[in-house]
Amino acid sequence: MRALAVAALAGAAISLIPAPAALAADTKATITASATADKTAYAETDTFTVTVKVTNTSSVDAKHVHYIGGDSESVKDVVWGAIATGFDLAAHETKNLPVTGKFEHSAWTHGYGGIAFSLGADNIDGEGAVTGVQLNVPGAFTQFSGVIFQGESVSSPYEPGKTPGVPGVVVTAKTNDGKTVLGQATTGADGTFKFAHLPAGIARLTFEAPRGWKVLSGENGNGTPEQVQVIAEEADIPRVFIVAKQVPVPSDSPSSSPSPSVSVSPAAGPPLPVTGSNTTLLAVAGVVAVAVGAGLVLIARRRRVRLEA
Structure with a gap:
């Protein structure tokens, strides 16, 4: 989330600012979000529950906090609940909201699924809050x-x-x-x-x-x-x-002394x-999970080279 830039004023300049102008800086809310899965690993047939923790870190009520965009990988039937319909968040208040869903078969073949999304509000400051979570589906x-x-x-x-x-x-x-x-x-x-x-x-x-x-x-x-x-x-x-x-x-230096031999303990076992x-x-x-920057990396890059027939 882009941080709020605050002008630094010093000396007598502070006394010249009218009280209404100072209060105007407090009309925007700032929120943060994080997502936590209910399990460390899932079966392909499981239903997952992700708890989304949303916090209003400002002294202003956040109006109509809601889902504004996102992406998913190998999941289906996702129910966003209050995150989709929107909710108010009082100053310095925290809410924990559930998101549920199921897995597609590709979650098993890929080893994971996941969701990543952004939250905004009608009076948000900056770009909102971005979070996501990878849901591990091992076994393949x-x-x-x-x-x-x-x-x-x-x-x-x-x-x-x-x-x-x-x-x-x-x-x-x-x-x-x-x-x-x-x-x-x-x-x-x-x-x-x-x-x-x-x-x-x-x-x-x-x-x-x-x-x-x-x-x-x-x-x-x-x-x-x-x-x-x-x-x-x-x-x-x-x-x-x-x-x-x-x-x-590099050529070996004639003055180089041979490296001492290293013994291996029998307890270490054969190589x-x-x-x-x-x-x-x-x-x-x-x-x-792979957390990079502002969101969730759901698909790892593959090495791309120019193939010639």
Whole structure:
């Protein structure tokens, strides 16, 4: 919400302002809103209840607070109640209002549904209040594959069957918050990698390239994690295409001393094998909400490259 700009006056100038003008600044209300789901995870057949907390943070009554726009993902039969019809909110008052609905099948295949919306009032100050919530619907698992191919920049084109891939790149899939590892895969000779069993939802991919290569992942190709959407019941074809660029290999300094060996405690257990494009499922976790800026991100971006026939 855009903050109210307040002019700063000093000294004798303050005494020159008439009382009515000072009071005029208090005719607009300011509200905030937040949304909370009644469960951390749902089944596809569940009915969800979202509690919307609306607070009037000003000293002026907010008149006819109401829904003014929004979006939803993989939900249906949403009942907005008083948020749709409108309600008054006294100065410094808070109301908790329910919003209910059901899930479409796509909530299960995507791993989540969600709502995002904006509230306004007849005498609101600024742009109103924006809030939203992601509703996790875990349970679906699917394969997910992609290609790491050779290029010079993030805009390099990929021509299936002709553009050379980059073998030996270790790809790690994590939950969207980056806290839980879901699996690892390694690119084969053609640059393809495949996870055989990932939970539907939003995942983040990180890349460990062989010596002499840099994977141009992330929004601007700066090597940050790649956010992808894992969707069940889709065809088993590559869903993400990422460029890797050759970089100079620094020469080893003759004065460098060898690194000390590191012993591994037997309690740690043997390392997990990662070969070819095979996938090892390390952990399973539910998808997490993604709160960005003023609303809810309901669909993760996919890597877009220029494909050439």
